[in-house]
Amino acid sequence: MNFFNETKSLVKVNIREYGMYIALFVIMLTFSIMTDGLFMSSRNISNLLDATGYIAVLAVGMTLVIVIRHIDLSVGFAAGFMGAIAAILLTQAGLPFYFTIPIILVLGIVIGMFNGVLVASFGIPAFVASLAGMLIFRGGLLMVTEKSGTIIVDDENFNAIGTGFIPSIAKINGLNLLSLILGGVMILLYIYSEISNRRSKLKYQFDVVSMRIFTVKVIFVSAIIAYITWILAGYKGFSWTVIIMLIIVVVYHFLTRKTVLGRHIYAVGSNPEAAHLSGINVKKITYIVFGSMGMLAALSGIMYTARLHSATTTAGTLFELDAIAAAYVGGVSAAGGVGKVTGSIIGAIVMASLTNGMNLLGVGISYQYMIRGAVLAAAVIFDVMTRKKRS
Amino acid sequence: MNFFNETKSLVKVNIREYGMYIALFVIMLTFSIMTDGLFMSSRNISNLLDATGYIAVLAVGMTLVIVIRHIDLSVGFAAGFMGAIAAILLTQAGLPFYFTIPIILVLGIVIGMFNGVLVASFGIPAFVASLAGMLIFRGGLLMVTEKSGTIIVDDENFNAIGTGFIPSIAKINGLNLLSLILGGVMILLYIYSEISNRRSKLKYQFDVVSMRIFTVKVIFVSAIIAYITWILAGYKGFSWTVIIMLIIVVVYHFLTRKTVLGRHIYAVGSNPEAAHLSGINVKKITYIVFGSMGMLAALSGIMYTARLHSATTTAGTLFELDAIAAAYVGGVSAAGGVGKVTGSIIGAIVMASLTNGMNLLGVGISYQYMIRGAVLAAAVIFDVMTRKKRS
Amino acid sequence: NKGGDKLSVGIVLPTKDEERWLQDEQRFKEALDGTKYTTEILFSQGSSAKEKENVETLINKGIKVLIICPFDGAAAGGAVKAAKDEGITVIAYDRLITGTDAVDYYVTFDSLSVGAAQAQYLVDNAKGNGQPLYLYAGAASDNNAFIFFEGAWKVLQPKIADGTFKIANSSEAEALKDKVDLSREEMGKVIGQVTTNWEPNEAKNKAQTHLTAAAADMKGDVAILAPNDGTSRAIADVFASDSAITSYTITGQDADKGSGQYIIDGKQSMTVFKDVRTLVKDAMGMAVSILEDKTPQTTGTYDNGKIQVKAKQTDVIVVTKDNIRKELVDSGYYKASDFTGL
Amino acid sequence: MSDYILEMIDISKEFTGVKALTDVNFKVERGEIHCLIGENGAGKSTLMKVLSGVYPHGTYKGDIVFEGSVQWFNKISDSVKTGIGIIYQELALFPDLTVYENIFAGNEVKRGSLVDWNRTIVEAKRMLQKVKLNVNPETLIKDLGVGKQQLVEIAKALSKNVKLLILDEPTAALNENDSANLLNLLRELKNQGITSIMISHKLKEVISIADKATVLRDGRTICTLDASKGEVSENIIIKNMVGREIEDIYPKRTNKSIGDKIFEIREWNAYDPKLGREVVKEVNLHVNKGEIVGIAGLMGSGRTELALSIFGNPKSYKLKGELLLDGSPKSFNHPSEAIQVGIAYVTEDRKGDGLFLIQDIKSNLSAANLGGISSKGIINDNEEVVIANRYKDSMFIKAPSVEQIVGNLSGGNQQKVSLGKWLYVGPKLLILDEPTRGIDVGAKFEIYTIMNELIKEGMSIIMISSELGEVLGMSDRVYVMAEGQIKGELNKDEADQEKIMQLATQ
Numbered sequence A, B: 001m002n003f004f005n006e007t008k009s010l011v012k013v014n015i016r017e018y019g020m021y022i023a024l025f026v027i028m029l030t031f032s033i034m035t036d037g038l039f040m041s042s043r044n045i046s047n048l049l050d051a052t053g054y055i056a057v058l059a060v061g062m063t064l065v066i067v068i069r070h071i072d073l074s075v076g077f078a079a080g081f082m083g084a085i086a087a088i089l090l091t092q093a094g095l096p097f098y099f100t101i102p103i104i105l106v107l108g109i110v111i112g113m114f115n116g117v118l119v120a121s122f123g124i125p126a127f128v129a130s131l132a133g134m135l136i137f138r139g140g141l142l143m144v145t146e147k148s149g150t151i152i153v154d155d156e157n158f159n160a161i162g163t164g165f166i167p168s169i170a171k172i173n174g175l176n177l178l179s180l181i182l183g184g185v186m187i188l189l190y191i192y193s194e195i196s197n198r199r200s201k202l203k204y205q206f207d208v209v210s211m212r213i214f215t216v217k218v219i220f221v222s223a224i225i226a227y228i229t230w231i232l233a234g235y236k237g238f239s240w241t242v243i244i245m246l247i248i249v250v251v252y253h254f255l256t257r258k259t260v261l262g263r264h265i266y267a268v269g270s271n272p273e274a275a276h277l278s279g280i281n282v283k284k285i286t287y288i289v290f291g292s293m294g295m296l297a298a299l300s301g302i303m304y305t306a307r308l309h310s311a312t313t314t315a316g317t318l319f320e321l322d323a324i325a326a327a328y329v330g331g332v333s334a335a336g337g338v339g340k341v342t343g344s345i346i347g348a349i350v351m352a353s354l355t356n357g358m359n360l361l362g363v364g365i366s367y368q369y370m371i372r373g374a375v376l377a378a379a380v381i382f383d384v385m386t387r388k389k390r391s
Numbered sequence C: 001n002k003g004g005d006k007l008s009v010g011i012v013l014p015t016k017d018e019e020r021w022l023q024d025e026q027r028f029k030e031a032l033d034g035t036k037y038t039t040e041i042l043f044s045q046g047s048s049a050k051e052k053e054n055v056e057t058l059i060n061k062g063i064k065v066l067i068i069c070p071f072d073g074a075a076a077g078g079a080v081k082a083a084k085d086e087g088i089t090v091i092a093y094d095r096l097i098t099g100t101d102a103v104d105y106y107v108t109f110d111s112l113s114v115g116a117a118q119a120q121y122l123v124d125n126a127k128g129n130g131q132p133l134y135l136y137a138g139a140a141s142d143n144n145a146f147i148f149f150e151g152a153w154k155v156l157q158p159k160i161a162d163g164t165f166k167i168a169n170s171s172e173a174e175a176l177k178d179k180v181d182l183s184r185e186e187m188g189k190v191i192g193q194v195t196t197n198w199e200p201n202e203a204k205n206k207a208q209t210h211l212t213a214a215a216a217d218m219k220g221d222v223a224i225l226a227p228n229d230g231t232s233r234a235i236a237d238v239f240a241s242d243s244a245i246t247s248y249t250i251t252g253q254d255a256d257k258g259s260g261q262y263i264i265d266g267k268q269s270m271t272v273f274k275d276v277r278t279l280v281k282d283a284m285g286m287a288v289s290i291l292e293d294k295t296p297q298t299t300g301t302y303d304n305g306k307i308q309v310k311a312k313q314t315d316v317i318v319v320t321k322d323n324i325r326k327e328l329v330d331s332g333y334y335k336a337s338d339f340t341g342l
Numbered sequence D: 001m002s003d004y005i006l007e008m009i010d011i012s013k014e015f016t017g018v019k020a021l022t023d024v025n026f027k028v029e030r031g032e033i034h035c036l037i038g039e040n041g042a043g044k045s046t047l048m049k050v051l052s053g054v055y056p057h058g059t060y061k062g063d064i065v066f067e068g069s070v071q072w073f074n075k076i077s078d079s080v081k082t083g084i085g086i087i088y089q090e091l092a093l094f095p096d097l098t099v100y101e102n103i104f105a106g107n108e109v110k111r112g113s114l115v116d117w118n119r120t121i122v123e124a125k126r127m128l129q130k131v132k133l134n135v136n137p138e139t140l141i142k143d144l145g146v147g148k149q150q151l152v153e154i155a156k157a158l159s160k161n162v163k164l165l166i167l168d169e170p171t172a173a174l175n176e177n178d179s180a181n182l183l184n185l186l187r188e189l190k191n192q193g194i195t196s197i198m199i200s201h202k203l204k205e206v207i208s209i210a211d212k213a214t215v216l217r218d219g220r221t222i223c224t225l226d227a228s229k230g231e232v233s234e235n236i237i238i239k240n241m242v243g244r245e246i247e248d249i250y251p252k253r254t255n256k257s258i259g260d261k262i263f264e265i266r267e268w269n270a271y272d273p274k275l276g277r278e279v280v281k282e283v284n285l286h287v288n289k290g291e292i293v294g295i296a297g298l299m300g301s302g303r304t305e306l307a308l309s310i311f312g313n314p315k316s317y318k319l320k321g322e323l324l325l326d327g328s329p330k331s332f333n334h335p336s337e338a339i340q341v342g343i344a345y346v347t348e349d350r351k352g353d354g355l356f357l358i359q360d361i362k363s364n365l366s367a368a369n370l371g372g373i374s375s376k377g378i379i380n381d382n383e384e385v386v387i388a389n390r391y392k393d394s395m396f397i398k399a400p401s402v403e404q405i406v407g408n409l410s411g412g413n414q415q416k417v418s419l420g421k422w423l424y425v426g427p428k429l430l431i432l433d434e435p436t437r438g439i440d441v442g443a444k445f446e447i448y449t450i451m452n453e454l455i456k457e458g459m460s461i462i463m464i465s466s467e468l469g470e471v472l473g474m475s476d477r478v479y480v481m482a483e484g485q486i487k488g489e490l491n492k493d494e495a496d497q498e499k500i501m502q503l504a505t506q
């Protein structure tokens, strides 16, 4: 097969997955052109990614929830509620941030597990269980903030989670050194993993893509990482939010693709009865997935509170819908068993890019809502179409 | 079988259905006691029912949507949007209300059908399609109210839909005559339909309940209708909102239970593939159900606008969740094929009673949210439990 | 305006969902016509996070001055700090940003004075002794609702304590009637009971239940503290339809067009008119001074918990049936044709 | 001149990339029972779906002539109107609705546009009598057994005044008794003048009932056999179906060596709290090493429930009794615990609860034993592919690669994947529940061969089957179940059809 044909067939097979990346690329390019490059400026990309953070982590958790055929509407106010608890612990109880954060994460897991129990053990549809949870957390948030109203957090370390950047060490041509190094390390790790992956495939005498395609792919992805690093390094470097997002994505990607637990989650999603009869503990998986959702809601709440340096009385409003939209734009299927966490992150970035780009262009808020709605619909139509074609 | 045993077995078989009525009764009783009878006062019941109206009609439509295994998150802002359009037609275009209302209802049907097409023909999950719709209508609402902000409607006839009462003709002991007559007619119609139903069953030699039980039942239900009529007649009589609710319930109850269309809707909900293979046009049913949902959303928007004498920029916010909660409290099953419109109306009244009662008692807003969440969860747990037992 | 142009002034307003801010947007747009400076207005839609994104967007577009009305004054610190760090001058518009040193100027109607004006009107129009008083507030989740309420309570409380008013619809307020300075928590309890969530429908439901629950001696001639015009109209409709209410005095805020008509028709007693044009003029004046490297004029300072913020305060105007023509029509705020029966 | 009620002429139907039917000709005479036979994927169901309007006119090529006139069906209701009734391979019933609602779903008894419920019930009773089904029409479908559901389907078809009744594998899920009933019913309908087309993989039935039989292979008509000419015989059918001779349906087993008792249950009871009754009662049963133990019985006799109660009790029955594996007592709370000690269960419903249809072959094969391809919870993808390929080759799974999505495989190949999943677990005791349901002769033979291989390696097998031929052909020992109890135990040499049926119907 020659280079061109191979590429073509690769694209054809993976169109659904590439579709999202292409969409993101098209959106970014369009906005860049329309804003004379402002959109792709260091500062804007940095801001954009930071603004995506708290939704992106929710979207990751939501992906797994949808994969096992459930939904969680309570995560928005749960995040707001736990963000407020974190603020209370930090300010009123005077706990240091390194105690507060683990406590809140554990609280999140407990809350999530509770949802899991309602869904898996009582058999309540997740939609309703989490709708009830939504009301309860909304009330809870109002209750804990009743005394103080918005709670201002002035713990520098804590706030850095939402607004801080990794130290720059030194500046080279206005670029942050440590961020550059970090980007370099990521590229090296990526190249190493690709090569070792290919090696081991060859060892097993499996088919691999031709050396030429392989090289092009590795160079292409490395270039993208390098480009993003370069962009971010040009402003203040990697923010802690971006670092957290990266860690969450890598951990969850690994978890879902490479581990037994991940396989079990997808098995439960694609056929719960068969999973049960294959010796998979469906209830346990449901608890774990909801528990992870709760933990990520807690993390989202922490990031949001840190981002605003305060816990507000309305924190969390409609986060769940943003997260769900991101997951669907990212290619999750409502029928269960299908969806990648990387996709959901891209979905979150797509939606955030839309808002950001339209703000840059000064598009009115009413059109913004409508355009976001249309893009969501279009993404899912595309998804459904390509899926239909393949099967 | 003696009277007592027969009653017992009837209750046992129908516990799920009666459960909701019992719950409503318990809630009403509790609040009545806690408020020294204030809760059951003419004025409060009249207010309560009026406040339920615009959610109740949505809940009826949502019931059918959930019965065919879909969901519609867009109805809230769709209602708000169409309410605003109605206000614009009435004020800025100067159309009389008798043109405006049909136009808006037709617009609702068109919008609903569009959702139906996305769901049935493109195969987009209803959750996502309607989430996109929600964003789009929210934008639309902002756009149409951008110029004027809140649009005040001063068309008396139109506003009567939300705040008017049927004329009283005369007062007897402070009770509105026409309302009393209406109540009487309803009781007669009810008794007639029960008797003719029983007659025709006997003609076919089917089992019927014993004459004693039958009499008790007829008297009991008639007494309830009489009581409600008496209560309402003591304030200002039947409001137009209540009349609309009654008409919608009766029409939809009839439609779902007695007509071929209704059968087809439940068949589709119970097993879409089987319905297709039985020659039922599943797509057509989906269009019709979403079309009806759209029409009821339009009606809800009209009722809301009329109730406030104005179309506001945030009209419709979260109506969909209230409607969905009402439907679930009313015994609809997420698995499809199960759920009655009468149940959903009761569900809507249960939720409204909670808010109303807690307002009367001066319960703080944060507790109100939490209690409503807990009741929703409890209702669905009860539902799931009793369903499990039966099957 | 095109994204590539450099902006001079960025404006962030809290939400497009409330009519008040539509007016501000309108007035800002008008104020800009004919100046050489470019501006852009973004809405935060009730989300502090979106507010922050908006500020960041404007920074990216190279603004020199930021005029921001925070959705939540306490939560906007992070957003304005980012602007401050870029050397942008920050003007808090109508709502003070608290707990930060990153705010330079404050132009305001002073929300406390809004509540106070509402309360004062009720006090001035009190009928005799022991008049029933119905309290309503904005959203329990909105800090501004607390500020309005606080302003009102300071004026009302002495009159409650001395028996001029008796509270009709809040057991929590009744319990606190001897306390002038309410803590945030105490206010939270009261507002939790009488919140309208800023929604007319919620206001209507609350008003209906309150009237249902009210004993006969809580009817007759009543006074109603309604937080803004949208809720005021809804509440007024309810009270007007109760035959046991012989008369009611009800407050409002924002001078919505609809409430103008209600005041003319005698259905609403007053509204607190915050002439947005003055505020806009002050804010834009300040911005222009800053752009031209002059020092803007201020009239005093406000303590935001961290620093003393230089401020320019505009007085609010109480609009009633008597002065509505003068204040709303003659001043050119609305057209006479917007109303009937003027 | 023959009187053809139906002629399908030069029918071709293509799915994206798949030619399902090529110039198929199919003629049915009025009043006959015509069987349609062929391997899995031969195109039988597709041909019938073309006929009934599931695939509307225009999506296929060729002509359908019904009672002398060419038909253009655009939707299913068009074919119903002309008198064609079809019972699909996948039952088209509504589990939550009553029997009478089901019979008239899509064909309501109307008065104006309203449903006349009273007459519906009366009519339903009449239809139920016609199909000799004695149930209360108000029973919910989900409370009926598969056999009765099948009869409801026929009642539903009859209610539409069919002239031509099509049944796609109606007996696939039925036991011998119910099957026999159904065939009798068809004969009776034939006497009333109703023409039937029946698709079946059960050749015995075909031979006993068919007036004619048309064989499809690879989407083409091979031949039409006439019973009156003695052409409908096992040999001729098989030869035409597979295009080659198969000497024996059941492969010979070589070097049999049955060892010691490895598995036993004593006084075994299972109470189903949902149904509120005992589904397994006082069962005593044992299995020796290297033995195939058949469990025969009628549908609903509790065989699947017995298997489930052994296999970690996934349905949460209340259990009583003793379970011994290699002589030591065991109890399981979850299938995983049963798997741990070497018990595996291949379900009867591979699509419903056996396979992950949207996943590929390799993930399905490894799903029950991810431990085998992982260390410390981390999976070795490459190892997985190697192992999957091994099973694909050794079990003759026909697919382009192990990356193929299982939902796109034919029934036989799906069954092999389902079986392969459990072989990879390496069990001591393999429970097979209806291992060859709905798959063709060729695939059956391959599965039997695999079973023989397994016991040669020392595995033990419990095989639940409703096909008596299979039970007799493959088992070393047979238990017969009825009403949740073991009614008898027969050795290979003493077992025959009569004895088994006698015990099963006790």
Ligand SMILES: Nc1ncnc2c1ncn2[C@@H]1O[C@H](COP(=O)(O)OP(=O)(O)OP(=O)(O)O)[C@@H](O)[C@H]1O
Pocket (backbone or CB within 6 Å): D015, D016, D018, D019, D020, D038, D039, D040, D041, D042, D043, D044, D045, D046, D047, D089, D410, D411, D438
């Ligand atoms: N919906 C479809 N999409 C694509 N291909 C299909 C579809 N349905 C059937 N086919 C193809 O048509 C061929 C014939 O399938 P069909 O279901 O008619 O076989 P069959 O003879 O009924 O087999 P079985 O005995 O297993 O029921 C199959 O090989 C398959 O590849």
Ligand SMILES: Nc1ncnc2c1ncn2[C@@H]1O[C@H](COP(=O)(O)OP(=O)(O)OP(=O)(O)O)[C@@H](O)[C@H]1O
Pocket (backbone or CB within 6 Å): A391, D040, D041, D045, D089, D351, D407, D408, D409, D410, D411, D412, D437, D438, D439
């Ligand atoms: N959507 C589809 N796309 C491609 N091929 C399909 C599709 N549906 C069915 N097929 C093909 O049709 C053939 C028969 O499918 P079918 O669903 O009838 O399986 P089966 O062998 O009859 O199994 P069972 O007896 O359990 O129903 C298979 O070969 C399968 O590959």
Ligand SMILES: [Mg+2]
Pocket (backbone or CB within 6 Å): D044, D045, D046, D089, D168
């Ligand atoms: Mg078939």
Ligand SMILES: [Mg+2]
Pocket (backbone or CB within 6 Å): D040, D089, D169, D411, D438, D439
């Ligand atoms: Mg088959």
